[in-house]
Amino acid sequence: MSGATEAITKIRQKMGDRLAILGHHYQSDAVMQHADISGDSLELARKIATLDAEHIVFCGVYFMAESAAILRRGNQKIHIPDTTASCPMADMALAGHVNRALTLLSEGGRSIVPLTYVNSSAAVKAVVGRWNGSVCTSANAQKMMRWALDKGDAVLFLPDRHLGWNTAEALDIPENERLVLGKKLIDGDPEQALDRDAAASARVLLWPGFCPIHEEFTMSAINEIRKNTPEAMVVVHPECPPAVTAAADANGSTSFIIKYVAEAPQGATIHIGTEANLVHRLRAQYRGKKDIVPLKTSYCEDMGKTTEENLATLLESIETVEPVDVPDAIRQPSRAALETMLTVCA
Incomplete structure (x- = not known):
């Protein structure tokens, strides 16, 4: 057990229900092992209102922590291990x-x-x-x-x-x-x-x-698969270019991709076009049962800015560190926009 792993484990045990760690599917395994809740953006947004924790740590990129800060209750504090983890899109x-x-x-x-x-x-x-x-x-x-x-x-x-x-x-x-x-x-x-x-x-x-991550997936990779292993399945994220999504067997969110792999037949070869951390996690999960292959190995550098080490550093000072927040002038209309989505999709 690394020093960061041990520090995080001790703090989680000490804080108990006062702390909740949320992890996006694109986080590394080292970080995700500490997540109380994992999911895609929609799943994690829905969880905010249900959490009793005083401190909510978002392992993802900054807009996700901002969304959590918009939806939080008055007694909740939102944190992110690296505030420079932006999103180029x-x-x-x-x-x-x-x-x-x-x-x-x-x-x-x-x-x-x-x-x-x-x-x-x-x-x-x-x-x-x-x-x-x-x-x-x-x-x-x-x-x-x-x-x-x-x-x-x-x-x-x-x-x-x-x-x-x-x-x-x-x-x-x-x-x-x-x-x-x-x-x-x-x-x-x-x-x-x-x-x-x-x-x-x-x-x-x-x-x-x-x-920029999903822009890297191209038709040439799919054409190569169709030529050499025509029986293989291809599933991609809908942030990929339209030609790529049209040529794939299916496209959908990270949660859709996880379900697609789970429902694929035993022995299937599945090429996945999305951020590599999720693909490698699925490959490990189904090793010996299904062959999971990245369409191309593409990592999000900003997602990668969250590490075990800076998660541990954040937790060690969580009682005093400045939480992520947004001004009321932004919170109110942005909350209305988010709550409309949650209502329509309830």
């Missing part, structure tokens, strides 16, 4: 740019309902809440996009264009009713990025962001 959509884009897209009287992926900052979620929109995860994106389209003339889906496109595809929304907005939105120039004439005829407007 979330950083591709800034609150001021989103608000300006919504203003421009709404000119002429169209009702644009913003729907932000949970992989976004609290400030962006607040903008979405002020515009009467909501939040989604990869697990409930289809249900939430239907909700948004029923509510308004069009949905602005952000920040991940791939998840938005793949969700619209699953809902059979025609391609000529989808529009990926200009890349200059990421650089902060909505006026230059928006073709308002084209946007006026689209029902699904897609922010041009993407996940």
Whole structure:
């Protein structure tokens, strides 16, 4: 047992029910062994309201801790072992740019309902809440996009264009009713990025962001599998490019992927296109029963910033360290956006 493992174990025993450690599926095994609750973004968000713990430690990236801080009760404190663990995709959509884009897209009287992926900052979620929109995860994106389209003339889906496109595809929304907005939105120039004439005829407007990890999965890898091992199964995350998700046998959230592997027949070979920590964990779990192979080994550096060592360091000072929090001006509208999702998907 390492020194960090021993320190974490002792603190958990000492604090008992006052402490809850939540771990996202993309965390390393070394960290996940200490998690009281593991799951994807939706599963972990749902757990916040049910926890009695005074201190909740989120092993993931910063937007997840922010979401927990938005949903927490007054007596709860939210922590993250490394506050620099950001999300490159979330950083591709800034609150001021989103608000300006919504203003421009709404000119002429169209009702644009913003729907932000949970992989976004609290400030962006607040903008979405002020515009009467909501939040989604990869697990409930289809249900939430239907909700948004029923509510308004069009949905602005952000920040991940791939998840938005793949969700619209699953809902059979025609391609000529989808529009990926200009890349200059990421650089902060909505006026230059928006073709308002084209946007006026689209029902699904897609922010041009993407996940650098899932962008690495390509058609060449799938073509190689189909050529050499045609009996193998391929399942990918819907943050992958549309051509990749279309060529796979299935696509879905991390929880979907876990279930897909569990339900696959004994002896199956399954290639998985998502962050490598989850793939390696599944490979170990099913060793000798099913052959689990990464479509490509792709690690999220920001998820990797949480380690046993900095988790132990956090726990050793948890009574005095500054918790993650958001200002009330952001908390209220962002909480409304998150609670709409939890209500629609209850």
